[in-house]
Amino acid sequence: AQSVTQPDIHITVSEGASLELRCNYSYGATPYLFWYVQSPGQGLQLLLKYFSGDTLVQGIKGFEAEFKRSQSSFNLRKPSVHWSDAAEYFCAVGGRTGGFKTIFGAGTRLFVKA
Amino acid sequence: KAGVTQTPRYLIKTRGQQVTLSCSPISGHRSVSWYQQTPGQGLQFLFEYFSETQRNKGNFPGRFSGRQFSNSRSEMNVSTLELGDSALYLCASSPQGAVTEAFFGQGTRLTVV
Numbered sequence: 001a002q003s004v005t006q007p008d009i010h011i012t013v014s015e016g017a018s019l020e021l022r023c024n025y026s027y028g029a030t031p032y033l034f035w036y037v038q039s040p041g042q043g044l045q046l047l048l049k050y051f052s053g054d055t056l057v058q059g060i061k062g063f064e065a066e067f068k069r070s071q072s073s074f075n076l077r078k079p080s081v082h083w084s085d086a087a088e089y090f091c092a093v094g095g096r097t098g099g100f101k102t103i104f105g106a107g108t109r110l111f112v113k114a
Numbered sequence: 115k116a117g118v119t120q121t122p123r124y125l126i127k128t129r130g131q132q133v134t135l136s137c138s139p140i141s142g143h144r145s146v147s148w149y150q151q152t153p154g155q156g157l158q159f160l161f162e163y164f165s166e167t168q169r170n171k172g173n174f175p176g177r178f179s180g181r182q183f184s185n186s187r188s189e190m191n192v193s194t195l196e197l198g199d200s201a202l203y204l205c206a207s208s209p210q211g212a213v214t215e216a217f218f219g220q221g222t223r224l225t226v227v
Contacts, residue, residue, distance in 0.1 A: 034215070043118070043204055043218035090157065101147070101170045102216065104157035 002027050004093050004105035012111040013081050021076040021108050023091030033074040034092040034102070035065055044090060050074065061085070086112045116141065118207050118219035126225045132193040135222045139186050139207030145169075146188040147216065148180060151202040160203075163188055195226045 005024045013019050025031060032051050036044040048059025055067040065076045074091060088109050094102035119138040127133050139146050148160040159172040163182035180190040186207075192199055202223050206216035 036218075041220075043220045044206075044216075045218070046215055049215055101159045101162055101172070103159065104149075106156040 002093060002103050004091050004103055006089075006091055006105035006108050008108045009106070010109040010111065012113060014113050015083050016080050019076075019078045019081045019085070019110070021089050021091075021110070023074045023076065023105060024072050025074065025091070025093045026072065027093050027095060029095055032094045032102075033065075033067060034094070035059065035063070035074075035076045036090045036092060036104075037061075038088045038090065038107075040087075047076070047089075081110075081112055083112045083114065086110055118205055118217050120203075120205050120219035120222050122222060123220065124223045124225075126227060127195050129195055129197060129226055131195050132191060133195060133224060134189055134191045135203055135205075135224070137188045137190075137205030137207075137219060139188070139205075140217055143207040143209050143217070144186055145208045145210060146182055146186065147206045147208075148188070148190050149204040149206065150174075151204055151221070152200075157204070160190065192224075197226050200224060200226045 003026045007022050034049045035047040037047050038044045047063045048057050048065055050057050050067045058064050063078050065074055067074050088107045090107045091105040092102050121136045145164045147162040150158045160174055161171045161180050162169050166182045177193045182188045202221045204218055204221045206218045208216045
């Protein structure tokens with residue numbers, strides 16, 4: 001079965017500190033992997049995506065993620081968090097297995113303290 | 115390029131009524147997907163339409179239905195509303211399909227009373 005697990009429901013980091021959000025997936029074929037961010041009352045915005053190639057992908061707003069096939073993980077990182085990064089972050093997996101649909105994790109709420 | 119537009123943004127309905135939500139995708143995008151987002155269940159896939167055909171469907175009852183028009187605009191309908199249908203309904207469009215990068219609208223907040 002296809003699934004995405006984000007182990008941390010919420011995380012609090014200090015402004016300027018580094019950030020890592022965890023994501024593990026279960027997928028029967030080569031996955032397409034995504035990270036989205038959602039601000040309150042808004043839709044989702046794509047931060048970055050991995051389809052193939054270099055396992056370290058760069059995204060918008062200074063975010064990056066690393067695909068580790070052996071660990072079925074796609075963790076999101078940022079070296080220095082800004083207060084405006086406070087939001088909910090969703091990891092997602094998609095592909096042709098099971099039809100054309102993308103499955104989302106439950107999300108991680110990021111709080112940034114001054 | 116205009117983004118994904120969902121109307122209305124907010125809606126209050128009574129149990130037992132039906133509701134229709136609308137989504138206009140980004141120009142040129144042929145795929146439209148619908149998601150239900152609730153605090154308890156997170157983002158759940160409803161269905162995906164591609165070139166007017168439903169290509170994939172999530173695990174929702176038959177009360178939830180949708181369609182796509184020749185201009186790629188999509189509607190979803192929920193009949194016999196239940197309190198548990200209260201949610202943020204998100205529409206996403208993509209050029210090829212739900213598996214590729216998706217662009218989301220701001221959603222329609224449905225409250226069932």
